[in-house]
Amino acid sequence: MKKSTMKKLLVAMLSFAMIFAMAACGGGGSDSGDAASSADGGFTIFNSKMEIQDQFEALAKQYTEETGVPVEVYYSQDTVSAHLATKYASKDPYTLNMVDAKDIYSLAKEYGVDMSDQDWVADTDYAISVDGKVLGFPSSIEARGIIYNAEGIKKITGKDFDPASITTLDGFKALLDELVKGGMEAPVAIMKEDWSLGAHYLQQVYEEREDPEAFVQSLYKGEVDLMKDEKFNSLMDTFDVLKAYNKDKASPIAAERDLSEQGLAEGTVAFMFGGNWDFAEMKKYDYIGGAGMMPVPQNLQDDYTGKLVGGGSKFFYIDGSENTSAEKQQMAKDFLNWLVTSDAGKTFISDTCGMVSPFKSNDVACSDDLGKAVKTFADAGNLVPNYDYDPDDHYSVLGAEMQKYLADQCTREELATAIQNYWKSVTPVEH
Amino acid sequence: MERNTFSYKLRQILMFAGPGTILFFCVVIVPFIYGLYLTFTSWDGVSANKPFVGFANYAAAFSDSAYWIALGRTAIYSIFAVVFINILAFALAYLVTSGVKGQNFFRAGFFVPNLIGGIVLGYVWKFVFNRAYVAIASAITGAPATSPLATTGGAMFCLIFVSVWQYAGYMMLIYVAGFMSVSDSLKEAAMIDGCTPSQAMRNVTIPLMRSSFVQCIFLSITRCFVVYDVNLSLTKGEPFNTSVMAAMHVYNTAFTYKNYGMGQAEALILFIVCAIVGVTQVMIGKKGEVEA
Numbered sequence: 239m240k241k242s243t244m245k246k247l248l249v250a251m252l253s254f255a256m257i258f259a260m261a262a263c264g265g266g267g268s269d270s271g272d273a274a275s276s277a278d279g280g281f282t283i284f285n286s287k288m289e290i291q292d293q294f295e296a297l298a299k300q301y302t303e304e305t306g307v308p309v310e311v312y313y314s315q316d317t318v319s320a321h322l323a324t325k326y327a328s329k330d331p332y333t334l335n336m337v338d339a340k341d342i343y344s345l346a347k348e349y350g351v352d353m354s355d356q357d358w359v360a361d362t363d364y365a366i367s368v369d370g371k372v373l374g375f376p377s378s379i380e381a382r383g384i385i386y387n388a389e390g391i392k393k394i395t396g397k398d399f400d401p402a403s404i405t406t407l408d409g410f411k412a413l414l415d416e417l418v419k420g421g422m423e424a425p426v427a428i429m430k431e432d433w434s435l436g437a438h439y440l441q442q443v444y445e446e447r448e449d450p451e452a453f454v455q456s457l458y459k460g461e462v463d464l465m466k467d468e469k470f471n472s473l474m475d476t477f478d479v480l481k482a483y484n485k486d487k488a489s490p491i492a493a494e495r496d497l498s499e500q501g502l503a504e505g506t507v508a509f510m511f512g513g514n515w516d517f518a519e520m521k522k523y524d525y526i527g528g529a530g531m532m533p534v535p536q537n538l539q540d541d542y543t544g545k546l547v548g549g550g551s552k553f554f555y556i557d558g559s560e561n562t563s564a565e566k567q568q569m570a571k572d573f574l575n576w577l578v579t580s581d582a583g584k585t586f587i588s589d590t591c592g593m594v595s596p597f598k599s600n601d602v603a604c605s606d607d608l609g610k611a612v613k614t615f616a617d618a619g620n621l622v623p624n625y626d627y628d629p630d631d632h633y634s635v636l637g638a639e640m641q642k643y644l645a646d647q648c649t650r651e652e653l654a655t656a657i658q659n660y661w662k663s664v665t666p667v668e669h
Numbered sequence: 670m671e672r673n674t675f676s677y678k679l680r681q682i683l684m685f686a687g688p689g690t691i692l693f694f695c696v697v698i699v700p701f702i703y704g705l706y707l708t709f710t711s712w713d714g715v716s717a718n719k720p721f722v723g724f725a726n727y728a729a730a731f732s733d734s735a736y737w738i739a740l741g742r743t744a745i746y747s748i749f750a751v752v753f754i755n756i757l758a759f760a761l762a763y764l765v766t767s768g769v770k771g772q773n774f775f776r777a778g779f780f781v782p783n784l785i786g787g788i789v790l791g792y793v794w795k796f797v798f799n800r801a802y803v804a805i806a807s808a809i810t811g812a813p814a815t816s817p818l819a820t821t822g823g824a825m826f827c828l829i830f831v832s833v834w835q836y837a838g839y840m841m842l843i844y845v846a847g848f849m850s851v852s853d854s855l856k857e858a859a860m861i862d863g864c865t866p867s868q869a870m871r872n873v874t875i876p877l878m879r880s881s882f883v884q885c886i887f888l889s890i891t892r893c894f895v896v897y898d899v900n901l902s903l904t905k906g907e908p909f910n911t912s913v914m915a916a917m918h919v920y921n922t923a924f925t926y927k928n929y930g931m932g933q934a935e936a937l938i939l940f941i942v943c944a945i946v947g948v949t950q951v952m953i954g955k956k957g958e959v960e961a
Contacts (some may be wrong), residue, residue: 320924323715344927349715430907491908492799492816559717630926638910645819645908 254443278307281333281569284325285316287552288589289376289594293357297586301576307569319345331557334570336346339553339626342366342374343669346555350374351567353556358578361605362597364550374553375574380436380547381531381612381621382513384494389528391495394420401532405527405543407476410535414483417508423510424485427498430644432637439477439511440640441625442534443470452626457661464654472538474650482621490644499523512547514594521606531611545620546612550596629664707933714929726934735910738937739918740942746825746914747893750832754889755882757837762844776845779838787835791902794831824904824912831899836892840885847881848874883954887947894943932953 242339280302285294291313298411318337322345325331337345343366350373359365359372388399393415399475401647404410442455444450446469456462464470485507486493494585496519501507503520509515520529533544549646556562556570577583587595592606594613604610615621639656642648648656653665671677707725710719729738761779765772782790799816815821831884833945851874859869897916900906906913913921919939 317924320716320925325715326715344713345715432907488813488816489819491819492803494799498721625927630928631921634910634921634925638908641909647909 252344259542261652280310281566281573282331283309283311283334283570283573284322284336285311285313286336286338287591288313288315290593293586297582297590300312300582304582305572305576307572309573326559329561331559331561333566334554334555334573336377336552336554339374339550340368341623342555343368343626346373346553349555349557351556351558351571353571356571356575358575358597361578361599362550362596366550366553375555376552376596377426377552377554378550378587378591379548379596379616379621380513380515380611381546381615381650382442382617383531383533383546384535385510385512385516385529385531385608386504387505387508387528388530389526390422390502391417391456392507392528393505394422399528401530401605404532404535405421405510406539407472407479407535407537410476411479414479414509418483422506422508424483424487426480426483426485427492427501427507427510428480428484428486428490428573428644429498429510429512430486430493430641431495432641433633434512434637435640435644436635436637437628437633438513439473440647442547442622442627443467443473445547445622445625446473446540448541451508451627454625454627454661454668457658458664459507460658460662462658462661464657465651467538468538468568470654471650472536473534474653477643480509490516491641497541500515502529514606514612516605517592517608522606527607529572529619531608531615542622545622546567546615547622548612548616549624550622608617627667627669629667631664632660673739704933705937707930708937710913710930713927714924715927719930724928724947725931726930729928729931730934731936733922733935734787736915736918736922740915740939742913743827743896743913743915746829746832746896747890749829750777750893751838751886751889753829753833754836754840755885757833758840759844759884764847765841766845768850776842779841781838782835785835787898788902790831790835791899795813795903798827807872807873817903819908819910821911824908827903828896828900828912828914831903832893832896835899836889843881843888844878845880851877854911879954879958883951883958886954887951890950891943892945894946895939945960 283294283298285291287294293309294311298311302308312332316324321343322331322335322337322341326349331349334447335345342350346366346370350368350371352357352371353374353375354367354370354372355367356372358375364376364379365372366376386399386401388401391399391413394579395413404413414425443464444454447453453462470666481487483489484490484493485498485501497508498507499516499519500523502510502516503523503525505526507526514531515530530544531541533546536543554574556567556574559565577587578597578599581602584595584600587593588600588602588609589605592604594604594609594616604613636657639648639653639660643650643653697887707719709721709723711722711725712719761775765776769775785793795818798818803814803816815823817827850888855873855877856869859873860866864872888961895916896914897920900912900914904912906917915935916939919932919936922935923929926932
């Protein structure tokens with residue numbers, strides 16, 4: 239072979255290699271869905287619930303078959319708001335966006351389409367309105383409380399467990415003692431994650447009162463003495479009991495969520511503070527059945543006794559920026575209506591995904607055990623509403639303080655002072 | 670062809686340096702300037718409008734005690750990590766150039782940790798500290814052991830340990846190159862003149878390897894100062910946010926707490942600190958460089 243031919247061959251091979259490498263790089267980044275505009279003639283959906291992505295794609299396919307409207311469903315592992323920010327920055331937002339309640343007040347307030355005239359609005363109590371406009375379509379109901387495993391409890395006590403029999407902390411403690419005596423050495427698991435301790439457990443201190451907004455405002459002003467607050471002390475008394483029976487008591491900060499969920503699923507752990515979303519984790523293990531949810535037992539008896547804390551969760555808003563045509567917005571509206579009214583939509587929410595439907599007209603039974611429990615509380619009007627206006631770093635800063643309390647690194651007084659000081663130091667969230 | 674004209678030279682420069690310069694400009698300079706602009710706005714990272722606020726973000730960054738604590742923590746972490754990375758890397762390099770059996774195998778083996786991404790590495794070590802260590806320690810002492818990741822000092826120790834493990838092999842390669850660049854004849858001459866092996870090492874080999882030290886220390890300092898991946902997957906800032914490094918604090922401020930402008934300002938401060946430390950170290954190191 240002549241030398242020049244060799245050279246040409248080499249150059250050709252090198253360029254192929256480079257093109258290939260570039261193509262490979264490009265392929266790696268496509269999970270974020272840079273083809274959002276590729277649903278020609280149709281619209282795009284951003285899904286932020288990873289566990290239902292496959293089901294959602296199947297639903298989109300079904301919708302296209304039924305109506306002829308092409309739909310594409312995307313998911314991203316990024317923080318929701320950060321991911322959507324990049325989509326807006328590149329002027330290529332999704333038509334329909336699934337976000338958390340907080341994001342409705344920021345993102346949808348700026349970009350969302352007013353859905354007040356939609357038929358489904360009258361069918362739910364959980365839609366989010368901002369400045370008189372309905373901007374957030376609730377996809378499900380989620381609630382927090384104590385998750386229990388009745389089968390696990392029955393194995394030890396020999397009796398059927400009736401969650402309604404536990405109304406006070408003293409009653410709860412008596413049952414825990416019985417479980418310990420029966421051989422379940424540590425019947426409780428506590429998640430050490432800051433969002434669980436800060437945004438879910440501590441949050442109840444603000445939520446379980448008549449006017450959470452007024453309470454938070456007085457926290458901002460530094461007028462609250464938590465050590466004298468009945469609700470704070472009542473919830474912390476319960477937290478102390480949970481701590482005392484914690485399976486990770488020796489090293490609570492090293493607790494791993496999946497091991498706790500596994501224990502709960504397999505009945506070696508009887509109780510854990512959490513929410514109905516935990517069922518998605520629990521069912522990955524050898525679930526023995528019997529899971530349910532009950533309110534956090536407290537000795538303080540008030541209007542919130544016997545209620546879970548929760549409400550709508552994972553809201554859809556329709557993008558109303560100039561990047562999304564009126565035609566696409568209408569398609570998204572039609573899809574939401576279809577999701578509420580069609581059998582396929584109802585089945586998707588309640589059965590396929592095991593979520594608790596926030597719509598009264600949805601009579602398909604929820605397929606998930608914790609969801610069923612939440613549905614019972616919701617139908618009976620026994621949900622204390624969420625308070626959604628915490629500062630963004632609340633869960634992290636006060637979650638860390640709660641972790642200290644969990645690990646016995648601070649006293650209740652110190653925790654109370656830290657909470658009060660935090661609220662005094664932050665700028666009030668406008669809403 | 671005339672090779673001394675301006676246009677010829679320009680074409681040559683454009684041809685060879687042009688593509689690189691354009692790329693560098695697009696992916697480093699432009700974002701940097703845009704980022705600089707964002708530090709003067711109170712953008713939340715999502716909204717379409719970016720209100721101009723002047724130096725308010727810098728004022729906020731300077732009074733953000735959590736940031737300065739994180740930066741101080743990063744400095745402490747970097748000092749320990751840099752010292753141990755380089756001591757270990759040098760020792761390993763000495764070992765694998767001294768003619769032990771299978772030294773190529775060892776070179777490859779020590780380098781492998783560097784091929785594993787920081788995120789994966791973090792999860793692997795998390796498992797080791799949280800489960801393996803606890804199980805073994807409990808079995809030995811008979812009492813329930815605490816995972817080092819659950820204690821304040823322990824989490825820092827784990828971060829330093831894992832970083833040393835990760836980078837030592839990489840720095841080792843640079844030291845190996847340094848060792849090989851010192852010709853045997855110089856060492857031999859020193860020995861003939863009456864040096865003991867350790868004297869030859871101290872007075873001949875190490876001074877001639879000075880550039881390797883400068884490079885390794887520079888690389889390890891800059892990498893440690895901006896550590897994020899191992900921090901995220903190994904400790905996630907826990908326990909009680911006491912292992913949050915500067916980069917993680919910047920990310921949280923910008924994206925989680927939606928203070929993009931302030932996060933960007935803090936990132937700029939981190940960049941300046943990192944640049945000052947790195948450049949000073951290189952200048953001091955270069956000063957005393959010798960050639961054979």
